[in-house]
Amino acid sequence: MAFSSQDKILVTGAAGFVGKVCINALLQDGCHPDQIFGLSRHNEQAAAHGVNSVKGDILDRAGMRDIISELQPCAIIHLAAIAEPAKARADHDGAWAVNFDSVRHLAETILDVSPKTRLIFSGSAEAYGASFNDSSGPIDEFVPLRPATTYGATKAAADMLLGQMAQDGLRAVRFRAFNHTGPGQAPAYVVPAFAEQIARIEAGLQPPVVNVGNLEAKRDFLDVRDVAAAYARAADPAADIDGSVFNLASGEARSIQSILDALIGMSNQQIDVETDPNRLRPSDVPYAAGSNVRIRKEIGWTPAHDFEETLRDTLTFWREQFVS
Numbered sequence: 001m002a003f004s005s006q007d008k009i010l011v012t013g014a015a016g017f018v019g020k021v022c023i024n025a026l027l028q029d030g031c032h033p034d035q036i037f038g039l040s041r042h043n044e045q046a047a048a049h050g051v052n053s054v055k056g057d058i059l060d061r062a063g064m065r066d067i068i069s070e071l072q073p074c075a076i077i078h079l080a081a082i083a084e085p086a087k088a089r090a091d092h093d094g095a096w097a098v099n100f101d102s103v104r105h106l107a108e109t110i111l112d113v114s115p116k117t118r119l120i121f122s123g124s125a126e127a128y129g130a131s132f133n134d135s136s137g138p139i140d141e142f143v144p145l146r147p148a149t150t151y152g153a154t155k156a157a158a159d160m161l162l163g164q165m166a167q168d169g170l171r172a173v174r175f176r177a178f179n180h181t182g183p184g185q186a187p188a189y190v191v192p193a194f195a196e197q198i199a200r201i202e203a204g205l206q207p208p209v210v211n212v213g214n215l216e217a218k219r220d221f222l223d224v225r226d227v228a229a230a231y232a233r234a235a236d237p238a239a240d241i242d243g244s245v246f247n248l249a250s251g252e253a254r255s256i257q258s259i260l261d262a263l264i265g266m267s268n269q270q271i272d273v274e275t276d277p278n279r280l281r282p283s284d285v286p287y288a289a290g291s292n293v294r295i296r297k298e299i300g301w302t303p304a305h306d307f308e309e310t311l312r313d314t315l316t317f318w319r320e321q322f323v324s
Contacts, residue, residue, distance in 0.1 A: 005033055008073040009235050012058055012106075013043050013080035014038030017185050018122070021224050022077060023051055025232035037071060039080070055074035055161045060100040061109070068106075069113040075235040077120045078106060084188050085126065086281075099154035100161075107172070115320030116172040118242065120234045123159045125178040125220070125249070125290055126152030133284070138220070138251050138291040141176070148284060159245070166243040173234045173241050177248040178290050182224035182310055183317035185262050190256060191221070191314055193279075194263050199318035202268055209272045212223075215260060219252035220289040223305035239299060249290030250303055262311055 009026060013019040019038065026036055036051035039058070056063050058080045068076070081099050082088050103121065106197050110117045119209035128139060129148035145156040162172040181191040190213075200206045227248055234241060295301045 001314050003029075003035065003236065004072075004257065005032075005035075007031075007075075007237060008035055008037060008071050010037045010039060010054070010068070010071060010076045012039045012076065012078050014053075015053075016079060016083075018224060018228060020077050020181075020184070021182070021228040022079065022231050025117055025225070025228040026052040027051075028236065029229075029232045029236075031232075037073070039067070039145055046239035058106070059097060061105045064105065065109045065113060068117070072114050073117050073213050074237050075118040075120055076106065076110070077122070077231050077235060079122045079231075081122065081286060083150070084186075085149050085151040086188070089149065090153065092150055095150050095154050096127065099151070100158045100307065103158040104161055105161060107170055111165070111168065111170055111189055115169065116171070118173060118235070118237075120171060120231055121158065121162055121174045122231065123174050123176045124155040125176050125247070125288065127156035127176060128152075128158055128288070129156075130284065132288045133286075136287075138249065138253075138289040139247075140291040141245050141261050141294060159196070163245065171242045173243075174245040175234070175248050176245065176290070177227055178220040178222060178250070180222040180224045180227045180248075181314060183313050185224065185314070187220065191259060191263075191311065194260050194320065195311075195318045196273065196321075197268070198267050198315060201271060202267060202319065203322035205322060208269055209274050210260070210264070211274055211276035211279060212260060213257075213276065213281060215257040216255065216286065218255045218287045218289070220249045220251070220253050221259075221307060222312075223307070223310040225302045226301075226305055229304065230295065230299075233299055233301060237254045241299060245300065246295040246298070247290040247292055248295065249292045250307070251289060251292050253287055253289035254307070259311065262308065263315055265314060266315055 130146040147153040147156045187196045
């Protein structure tokens, strides 16, 4: 990477699941801890790894303006979001405020007080929505955004806004990340939900039954460490990618059933499976996968972690939570 000693990178959502991994990816790419500024709210744990901790709220427009004006970062990796679709659905106003309004405010502030800053937007494949049903294979970045959920709509709107603002001179890079998981992810998501239950069974904390929702859906999964590596690479000032949009995808769809089978296969326990009606979610998208041809070609990114490794590391993380 071509980071100079004067470059500064601001990471929003630094205390979150992806934020912590992203900071580690920046360090691995050659950033010094003094060059990284992790933004977290006052009630959140400060960013780890000895990097600079910045307290603030992305909804505080004036406060963010002061932070950006003072830092003049070469890049802002914007990860802060209401990321759980169920939470976005339950808090419609909050989801639009965090996932859309904060993006608009950041972009406008950058153009006003720090125009050399590159804004790296952590978008979502949820923005494609119903367009998945029009394709039998991985979709590329030219497919229309047709979100079917509140979360998807907020991400699609922010994505389109940044695409327009790039025409006004904003140095924006948009990512549309497909499902990603790994050690430390909350059990509100499918892989850690399975892994946590298996770990609890092994620890004798619950009966040998994993409760599940819909196992038939097929989704494109990545390791969170690979997703973070892409964000870190996009922060490289030498990368000629301003205005670009990239899918972050493996290019392969996996059934939820196959993921459950793999995780159970990593345990020495005899485990049964039961469908829990409370875990069933309405889904009009049985298959979702993304093409990663563009990101491979333009910035040389490829997934580095085998998915079996991701599953095993996630299960190990949850086993460690229940060690007495």
